[in-house]
């Protein structure tokens with residue numbers, strides 16, 4: 001079973017975690033000013049990245065905290081985990097050969 | 102509910118501490134210790150208060166004054182209190198205080214009155230979980246049958262704690278000794294009978310070996 005490293009608890013089995021979708025999707029500054037189409041884009045539209053993807057995870061069966069992770073969507077490998085509020089880490093190299101655009 | 106102190110009901114089961122007048126979920130498993138080859142003992146119901154506070158901060162300081170020990174900052178650890186209780190790290194701003202020597206209606210107000218003005222919170226959660234004591238040479242074998250956390254004393258010595266899954270049930274696991282032979286297992290009351298039955302099942306082969 002894949003192990004995921006919680007920023008607080010350390011490596012745990014993936015069944016202890018819950019996926020939370022794309023990270024760093026900012027809440028609109030003025031939601032009421034958005035058109036229906038713009039609101040739909042905020043609520044429903046997400047990137048479909050091949051390669052390193054920043055996403056939200058919750059350690060739901062452990063400390064129950066949300067955190068962010070960079071995961072390679074080709075290999076499923078977790079490249080980095082970081083706490084909410086921390087900036088997206090810069091990776092040294094392309095995680096999967098030919099996977100990033 | 103009456104204001105009077107709870108009466109001590111005579112009992113041979115694990116609830117016989119008399120501090121908490123509540124039916125112990127494992128009173129119906131009086132042979133749990135025997136059926137687990139002596140490895141598992143259901144502890145009497147204990148007072149438990151959940152503490153929320155920013156650390157470092159005034160609320161954490163207030164909690165430390167009430168408890169007599171600082172809230173542990175390191176994830177996955179617990180510390181003993183001078184009163185004979187434990188403070189378990191549950192999250193970067195969340196702790197569980199266990200104290201078998203007092204009552205919820207004593208501990209919760211003392212913590213809340215100290216914490217609330219400083220922006221923290223304290224809530225009685227004594228009914229949430231029951232405590233199982235695992236000890237002896239089988240303790241780690243039983244855990245390993247349903248839990249992926251490495252409990253080897255070199256990485257999980259006394260003072261370590263883990264919130265994890267044991268046989269799919271959410272548990273808090275505390276290491277009480279450095280020799281891998283003494284643990285406490287906190288499980289939600291509604292899962293206690295399931296987990297007790299699972300532990301009995303996990304102990305089957307060891308029971309047979311002893312017979």
Ligand SMILES: [Zn+2]
Nearest residue numbers: 006009059063
């Ligand atoms: Zn965690």
